[in-house]
Amino acid sequence: MTIPEPKFLVDANLYRLGRWLRTAGYDTDFVDESHCAELTLNEGPVAAHYYLLRQALDGGRFLLTSTPEIDEMRRAHGTVLLIESDNLDDCVEELGAYLNINWHLNPFSRCTVCNTELTLTSDPTSEDNAYCPSCKQVFWDASLTKRMRSQLDNWYQKYSY
């Protein structure tokens, strides 16, 4: 039996980290910020924090957040991963202290916009491209993947084992 790869729910402050997790191939959802703002306004911040924790627990996802109050909630242990850096590289390092992230998991296999697994285009002239069946967009032309792959390679060498 193989251990399933971790899945993530990411708050808006950690948006860049979340996009990179998707780029590496991890199943990554983003928090519904407008719903949280509404809950905070109508019922207070604790209600919004509880909603996020509930969503992560129900979805079997780790919640990556920069909000210490969420990390301090009952039942947060084992689900909430507090990431406090502003800098992307430091966020990657902080996450690596909790979990072994394989930055070479399955790069460029997911849509960075909606998290859907991409389908390779059948056009033989665009073999580097992949198609999102949900957004109907084509992703990952060769020059972009080359730049992004070197970032993934860098983190892989530093933090993956």
Ligand SMILES: [Zn+2]
């Ligand atoms: Zn998409």
